[in-house]
Amino acid sequence: xxxxxYDYVFMIDVFHHIPPFIQEVFIKNIFxxxxxxxxxxxxxxxxxxxxxYMNKLHDLVFAGEVGKEYGYNKMLGLLITxxxxxxxxxKKRMWWYPHYTFVVKK
Numbered sequence: 001x002x003x004x005x006y007d008y009v010f011m012i013d014v015f016h017h018i019p020p021f022i023q024e025v026f027i028k029n030i031f032x033x034x035x036x037x038x039x040x041x042x043x044x045x046x047x048x049x050x051x052x053y054m055n056k057l058h059d060l061v062f063a064g065e066v067g068k069e070y071g072y073n074k075m076l077g078l079l080i081t082x083x084x085x086x087x088x089x090x091k092k093r094m095w096w097y098p099h100y101t102f103v104v105k106k
Contacts, residue, residue, distance in 0.1 A: 016067030
């Protein structure tokens with residue numbers, strides 16, 4: 001409920017740690033609770049890159065789990081289908097970790 005008070009919500013390297021069976025519901029719940037005009041910034045690992053396995057190894061060692069990363073196009077589709085409007089998007093590799101960033105608006 002607190003989300004409705006904010007103009008900006010950030011989700012940085014979180015999505016791939018959410019259990020796969022609730023990932024899409026999680027995004028929908030964020031959308032439903034945001035106020036009109038508010039923006040969501042999603043930065044996460046690009047699961048469509050072959051370098052995703054470096055992140056899986058990292059997460060296994062440091063978090064004791066293997067994440068469920070969405071690829072760029074799958075995340076873009078989820079955000080649009082949920083009802084968000086894309087303000088901007090980009091891809092960037094940081095060391096051996098492939099990332100995408102979306103700024104979307106309700």
